[in-house]
Amino acid sequence: MSGRSYxxxxxxxxxxxxNAATLEAMKASGGGKxxxxVLLEMIEYLERIGYKQEDLNSLNVLHVxxxxGKGSTCAFVDSILRHTKPEWKIGLYTSPHLVAVRERIRINGVPISEELFAKFFFDVWDRLEENNQLHFTARQPRPMYFRYITLMAFxxxxxxxxxxxxxxxxxxxxxxxxxxxxxPIVTGISSLGIDHVGVLGKSLxxxxxxxxxxxxxxVPAITVNQPREGMDVLRQRSTDLKASxxxxxxxxxxxxxxxxxxAGTHQITNAGLAVTLSQKFLELKESILPPTSLPDTFIEGLKAARWPxxxxxxxxxxxxxxxxxxxGAHTTESLECCIEWFASPVAALRTVSAGDYPTRIxxxxxxxxRSGPSFLEAMLTKMAAQLQIHGSSVTSQTFFDKVIFCTNVTYADGQFKGDLTAVSVDKGDLKTQQGLADAWASLVPTFPKEHVHVLPSIEHAVSVTREEASNGRPxxxxxxxSLHLVGGLIEVAGLSDVAL
Incomplete structure (x- = not known):
């Protein structure tokens, strides 16, 4: 092995x-046998790097x-615990990352350094190499991407x-x-999105x-309010699995x-789950009973939480x-929440000085x-409703001045930033983006065709945007x-210092 850098x-x-073919095969089979x-393989991987499954209990896990909203919930829990127990060391494991893989593994809210990431990566790599007695993992001596990072996090x-x-x-x-x-110490379930039923081909x-x-x-089983079918199943699962x-x-x-x-009104639900998880965790680990009113440390934790x-x-x-x-909304429901936030006085409808109206892209x-055309239709429908609620003079058809559909490829030369590499993406294929442009033309037939761009990379999209801003107009x-799109844009536009 030539080097051991990040x-x-x-x-x-x-x-x-x-790769793309493997992902499609897995999706088509539904995972099968x-x-x-998966769990047997994961336990074996753990043993091969020197840990027993029972050792994981010592990590004092809140599992979500x-x-x-599961990622947002985790961000709120992390912030609440850090504010309530500042002397503690809090580990946070989430996915996916936006710009750097090391974002997935955080200590006290901060991604581990490149040096530590490299150390832990090669620790796991070497131990798997040295302990090569395989049983359940005979087909894969090393776990695939997500499982490998999970091993690293543990x-x-x-x-x-x-x-x-x-x-x-x-x-x-x-x-x-x-x-x-x-x-784990506690387990929690955020909202079960109804739109996932169609995407996953499964019932709620x-x-x-x-x-x-x-x-x-x-172990306590905690959930936010769910649709009846989902709630009934969760309640039965808690009984079958003997939750406390x-x-x-x-x-x-x-x-x-x-x-x-x-931001976003939908975060109130996630924050409520985070509060309940944190209270139960502190009760079980520190014998701190929930007070009648929310402690200042909880409120400060909620205010300080960040989820880029x-x-x-x-x-x-x-x-x-x-x-x-x-x-990074990527389902119908989450995109509707996005538009509810964006087309509001706290975002795009905030007061602007007379004559200083911005160009919107x-x-x-x-x-x-995923069904891009249906996503665009849902966004436009929600946009129309929001603009009506807030009494805006513009319509959903005229709200944007330009629309850009681009791939998730990072750079104009067709390359990815290393941390953002996606082998499942065909870098030369614009079929999805052209389909989105056609759908937009059908949904908004009066929109000027010259203002719709189909571009091969995120860097191209940033260049078009900055050219639009060259006259100094907001x-x-x-x-x-797509979260991958958002992460790539943060990288290309040089926003990491202010966004992450």
């Missing part, structure tokens, strides 16, 4: 990605899943001796590799069954009255006329076979449809 680690990590092997949290671990599920729950933790009950798989014997109690998050007035650090790339407003330090509105992409840009 770049070397990222290059090797990218070799563990699944392989799902049942859901189809919407190794990092053990080595750094965290006091608590906020652990976000990757996909699903029952068969997710994070579910190898035998006994089936999705709830998967998510409820993180419930454990003797089943808690539906009650209304918490102080949460609704707090200016949350993560979600309903985030960023002024461009390199091109001051531009304000970027970033939201939409930069959009969607991935993994430019407001909504970037949405």
């Amino acid at each position: 770049k070397d680690a990222i290059d090797l990590l990218n070799t563990l990605q699944s 392989a799902n049942g092997l 899943t859901g189809t919407k 190794h990092a949290f053990f080595t750094l001796e965290v006091d608590a671990t906020v652990l976000e599920v990757g996909v699903g729950g029952t068969y997710d590799c994070t579910n190898a933790v035998p006994r 009950g089936e999705i709830a069954w998967q998510k409820g798989g993180i419930f454990k014997e003797g 109690e089943f808690i539906v998050v009650p209304p918490i007035p102080e949460v609704s009255e707090t200016q949350l650090g993560v 790339g979600r309903c985030q407003t960023v002024s461009d330090p390199n091109c001051p006329p531009i304000v970027w509105f970033l939201d 939409l930069i959009f992409n969607c991935t993994h076979g 430019v407001e840009v909504l970037v949405t449809g």
Whole structure:
């Protein structure tokens, strides 16, 4: 092995990605019998790097899943615990990352350094090499991308001796590799998005069954309010898996009255779940009973929470006329929440000086076979409703002056930033983007064709936007449809210092 730098680690990590054909095959099969092997394989990987499954209990895990808001919930929990127990070391594991892979593994809110990431990466790499006795992992001597980073996170949290671990599920729950933790302190489920039913081809009950798989014997099971079918399944799962109690998050007035650090009215639900998870965790670990009113440390934690790339407003330090509105929404429901935030007085409808109205641009992409045309239609419908609510003089048809559909390829030369490499993306294919442009033309037939751009990279999109701002007129840009798109834009536009 020639080198052991951060770049070397990222290059090797990218070799563990699944290509497009593999992803499609997995999607078509629904995982099949392989799902049942995931946890057995993960336990074996753990043993090969020197840990027993039971060791994971010492990480004091708060385990969170859901189809919407699980990442935001984890960010709120992390911030609450850091403000309530400042002497603690809090580990946070989330996915995906926006700009750098090391964002996924945080200590006290800060991504681990490139040096530590490289150290932990090669620790795991070497141990898997040295301990090559295979049983369940015979087909794959090393785990694929997400499972490898999960192993790294566990190794990092053990080595750094965290006091608590906020652990976000990757996909699903029952068969997710994070579910190898035998006994977390608390488990939580954020909203079960109804629109995932169509995307995943499963009923809400089936999705709830998967998510409820993180419930454990003797461990509190906590959920936000869910549609009846989902709630019934979750309640039954908590009984079947012998959870110590089943808690539906009650209304918490102080949460609704707090200016949350993560924008969007939908975050009130996620913040409420985070408060309940944190209270139960502190009760079980520190014998701190929930007070009658929300403690100041909780409120400060909610205010200070940050979750980049979600309903985030960023002024461009390199091109001051531009304000970027970033939201990685990638489902119908989350895009509607995005528009509810963007087309409001706190964002794009905020007061502007007379005659100083901005140029508005939409930069959009969607991935993994998602229905782009239906997403655009839902966005326009929500936009019309929001503009009517706020008494705006413009319509959804005229709200944007330009629309850009680009790929998630980072740079104009067709290359990705190392951390953003996606082997499942065909860098030369603009079929999805052209389809989005055609859908836009059908939905907004009066929109000038010359103002719709189909571009091969994020760098191209940033260049078009900055050219628009060259006359000094304010430019407001909504970037949405894909977290990968948002992360790539933060990288290309040089926003990391102000956005992350």
